[in-house]
Amino acid sequence: MRKTKQINVKRTLALARAFHFLYSCAKSCLLPFLTLYFRDLGLAPEMVGIIMGTKHIISLLWQPLSSLLAKMYNKRRAVIHGSVVCSAAVALVLLLFPPADLQTHNICNDSNLRSTPSPREPQLKVSTDPASWLTIPFPANKTDVAEDRTSQLPVGRTNNTEEPKNKNLVRKKKHKREAEEGQLDFLSSLKVMDVQHQLFFLVLITVSIWELMAAPLEWTADDSLHDYLDFADASDRYSSTGVWPLLGAASGVGGAGFLVSRLNCSILGGTSRTAVHFFCYAGVSALALPIAAFLPLYLNKQQSKVNRPLKAIQLVRGSQRAVLCAVTALLMGATRSNVDNFLLWQMRDHHSTELHMGVSLSLALLSQAAFPLLAARLTRLLGSGRVLALGAAALGLQCLYYSFLWGPWAVLPAQLFSCFSCGAFWWAVKVHSDDIATPGTERSIKRLYNVLSLDFGSALGSFAGGFVVRWCGLDWLFRGAAVVLILWCVCLPLLQWNAPRQYRINYSRLLAADAIEASDSESEEERDWLDKAMEDDGSKNRNYGKTLKP
Template sequence: MKRNKQIDIRRALALAGTFNFLCSCARSCLLPFLTLYFRQLGLTPAMTGVVLGTKHLVTLVWSPAASLLSKHYDKRRLVIGGALVCSAAAALVLLLIPSTGVHTQTASCNTSDLRSSPTHSLGDHLLVSSTAPTPAASTLSGATVPAQTPPETESALPQLSQKNFSVVGEPNGSSILHPATSSSVTPVRSKRSDLPHGEEEETHFDFLSSLKMMDSQHQLFFLLLIVVAVWEFMSAPLDWTADDGVYEYLDFADAADRYSSTSVWGLLGAACGVGGAGLLVSQLNCLLAEQTPRSAVHFYCYAGVAALTLPVAAYLPLYLNRKRDKANRLLKAVQLVRGSPRALLCAVTTLLVGVAGSAVDDFMLWQMQDHGSSELHMGLSLALALLSQAAFPLLAGRVSKLLSPGRILTVGAATLGLQCFYYSFLWGPWAVLPAQVLSCLSGGALWWAVGVQCEDVTTPGAERSVSRVFSGLSLHLGHGLGSFAGGFVVQRFGLPWLFRGVALALMLWCVFLPLLQCRAPRQRRINYSRLLVADASEASDSESEQERDWLDKAMEDDRSNNNYGQRINHWSR
């Protein structure tokens, strides 16, 4: 008989913590700064919101589906390794997409000069040339719009030639090129109209041809939308697949309760990634190489740390428990949340928190950049927020004695609203730091209260599924909807009014939330397994008596129900 392999729980926890640390570090090197890169390329706020909202919705749909398929075919380790490699490659593809020519003035670098080269291309002579000084950009409703079109490469104007323009002299000494009447675009459109019906339909569905007919900004938007969707499609299965495999491994060794200790390493890794990347990029020159801005370092750091994660993923302890049906467990978790009024209030709160969090994640760095912040200020401020959030477990015991979980949930949401209101009045590079300390409540305390709510409504074996319902509502559905709406709000009203509107909505909800919680009936479920394995030496005498009272009452209820059932069966006979 083969001897069973010894399970090393400490080694499994160490590998799981290292994996979470490196994955979070890789994401934080790039994702917080991704919207700045989109802004540098020339995307409008509305376009940026659509791209990021699509990214979150892809994760919401594909993460559980990919995890379920990887379990069904027993390909978890292959999916984890493939997600790391393919996501790093897809992220580097973003560096190949050219700019539209709409640039912004940052605190330390004028990005309109990043793509200039010693040799002038044809597009440089086709654009405006003037001896009079002009501003680099002007800001209108929170979106950066150039005062004049800067010199750009041929990729920005692929269809242009000198014969399509006529030079017109101006009194101030500048020369402006106006398009001539015989533009090369007009014959193309007339030829398309003369095509037969069948060929015209075939050309109509040719996506590449339609991209060529768009202006450069819409070309950039659709290219980024496709690449980001593919990137998220590659990276989305990583978290769920690794999380399920490690949890089932520890559960097989009866150590699943110790798996939660690895989550703090994810926050520490994120703090190291965002702070380290911000510090590194701020120390570099504006131009790394010819036509390569220093913002590309974020992508290289993401790919490099993802490569470092591969050896850890190869030794990550995974276990396949085919008895666990995740699809049914998720449906059951949704039913449990829907059946509890307090859980529904918590779900609505997490959804609103996700919408507000998208405004912070997507556009807070834009607001900081407009007030003179560099990557150093941004990275350190985000790292401070993550560290304060990771420190809340040290205060959880004292806070829980002062406030109930429902009130802590309200305080956490209200604190996030206060942070958003503060962000709308920034005045300098370091002005954001006081608000970041409050993430201990808006992040750590809020999710601690959500965890307590999960324990109140869940049944044995469904704790993680209920927790994923809440996290999916906030981190993916809420963030996705908030990105779509936030981009259009910034486009129409500007960055400060986005944060003020989000703060007002959260504050109004926090006014009505305690009233609704008081009216909602409290349904407390008895977790028999937790009561039976409770260690009497760690609990006080009063707590032990209370647990015995709960257990005795539950056993009496079970006896009465069984006697009632026996009487019913006897009468039916």
């Protein structure tokens, strides 16, 4: 007889919290500083935006698909282990690429701390115009040259009867030659491309592979934890792990910034300061790997086959307030991606070091984690709709503040507003999700908002933000994002006021009410039956006494 394993909910939650803490710590050692490393390599802002936008698009498409495949084939543990190892290994490949401009780029120097408004163009280049890559002239053969010269001869020197035939023949050969040269131009353009664009395509391919390796981990681990707790009838404790990724991220970004700021060129041996973040990412990921081996996994094979993501989309689309929340999530994600991509560029231009960057980002994450302490009072005071507008307005004010930085530590006051920007926004999203959710769709609705904000919105913001920085500069990027969010915050309360509010149905109260009504009806039926029986028995006794009377 097979022995049943004992379920230990406390141990499961402890392992899940430790794993999410360490993995979030590992990601935060590198991801906030990744675009800064791309800038050190010599990539232009629009190139960085395309790379980060592609990263978010891959996450948008691959996360749900990989999680579904891991569940179908019962390979969740293998996916988690493979994702941790392969993502750390692929990330280190980025260190193998040399800078675009070897003559002017100093990889370990205090000059990196000075203002560098934009990366310089590489000196070793053929052409900076992308249109010229497909129009490179190739030498023609002698026959074609002779035919071209023949076609250019005066009419008097050629036979008038053979002239149309020769022109058609020359035209056909010319079209054939142009088609062959077009194919050669496309292949040869990769070789004659300037150094900066070659580096861009190499980094884009590597980051795409990296995201393919890293994207499946979070959803797979999250689904495994929820299914296990649901099997143990402890799904109400699933949300208790939510604050640990924020604490891990704050520890990772602050610790990595402090460590890198303490290193000097003699210790690094000529390596870039920003490259140290890659080694921190790989090292902390290795610490999370043993904990992943002990994560309890449970595959619920009897789970309902209802397509919950489609159901979540239908529920959000059927509520006007939920649609407004979705639009807000999209705008917040686009704005937040620009902050994540280019805030450190703005700080470096104002002489900030990795220490300033790490402390400021860590303060923002800790401030966001502290919002649940204020959530109850703000919700009673403002309501969930106004809390949503408060989150968008706070992020807009943060962006406006970022455009007027003046020193290394000037960013710190704005980071405290993360409590009311990201913290208030995600709390309002949770409330809106609970209002429209039906049993079994709560997590699907929250994931839908996460995908809209963190993946789709971030992709759009990254693509657009890079070109805005190239055309207008960092200051106007943040000012434009601030204007868009503040205008939306003015319109949002008006649109919410016209939208009907949907209240969540408390199914436990309905069941309790049905039970009370059923018990009352049963007691009334029993009372009626007993009274009727007593009346019938009394009438029989009275009749029996009358018959026996002499």
